[in-house]
Amino acid sequence: xxxxxxxxxxxxxxxxxxxxxxxxxxxxxxxxxxxxxxxxxxxxxxxxxxxxxxxxxxxxxxxxxxxxxxxxxxxxxxxxxxxxxxxxxxxxxxxxxxxxxxxxxxxxxxxxxxxxxxxxxxxxxxxxxxxxxxxxxxxxxxxx
Numbered sequence: 626x627x628x629x630x631x632x633x634x635x636x637x638x639x640x641x642x643x644x645x646x647x648x649x650x651x652x653x654x655x656x657x658x659x660x661x662x663x664x665x666x667x668x669x670x671x672x673x674x675x676x677x678x679x680x681x682x683x684x685x686x687x688x689x690x691x692x693x694x695x696x697x698x699x700x701x702x703x704x705x706x707x708x709x710x711x712x713x714x715x716x717x718x719x720x721x722x723x724x725x726x727x728x729x730x731x732x733x734x735x736x737x738x739x740x741x742x743x744x745x746x747x748x749x750x751x752x753x754x755x756x757x758x759x760x761x762x763x764x765x766x767x768x769x
Contacts, residue, residue, distance in 0.1 A: 633693040635715045636686035640677045646719065646749060649681065650674050653691055656725070661698035668728045669701075671708070675721040678743065682716060701727050705737040719746045 653671040660667055671691070690711070694704060705725040713721060724738040 633689040634686065635690050635711055636683040637680035637715050638683055640679055640681050643677070643679050646676050648674060648676055651687075653687075656691055656694070658694040658704055659696065659698045660730075661700060664698065665730075667701070667730060670726045670728075672724040672726065673712075673721075675712075675716070676719040676748075678717055678719050680716045680718075682712065701725060701735050701737050706739055709739045709741065713741045717743065719743045720748065 651671075651673040653673065656669040656671045658667050658669075659665065691708075697704075699707070705723060708725075709721065709723045712718075712723070718741065720743065721741045722738065724736060727735040727737075
């Protein structure tokens with residue numbers, strides 16, 4: 626019997642640098658759930674990028690939460706949005722993007738991407754720094 630109940634609790638901790646914008650990037654390559662039509666397993670890589678405000682997600686709780694979908698029948702669009710909603714409710718981040726990259730099934734790859742921006746928050750523009758060629762302390766005898 627398939628269920629849509631998430632039984633693991635996400636936890637957070639205080640952001641140690643809440644006074645600045647910085648990006649947290651996570652890749653979760655072993656996400657699994659079940660197709661709600663056939664009951665067959667679906668596999669995905671989740672990519673989570675967020676700019677925290679006052680809270681950061683605790684990794685062990687995130688892992689257990691993600692694992693809780695293993696036996697749930699859920700559409701790709703629904704599970705991606707549900708995970709997003711739960712993370713936003715917990716963290717209230719300045720910005721969060723979640724992309725679910727489902728592996729091929731029936732000849733089709735499915736990617737679902739959702740974003741959240743905190744009301745009034747604006748990303749600072751990126752600084753474009755000059756690039757320099759790599760340098761080495763080893764001399765190249767052919768150039769002497």
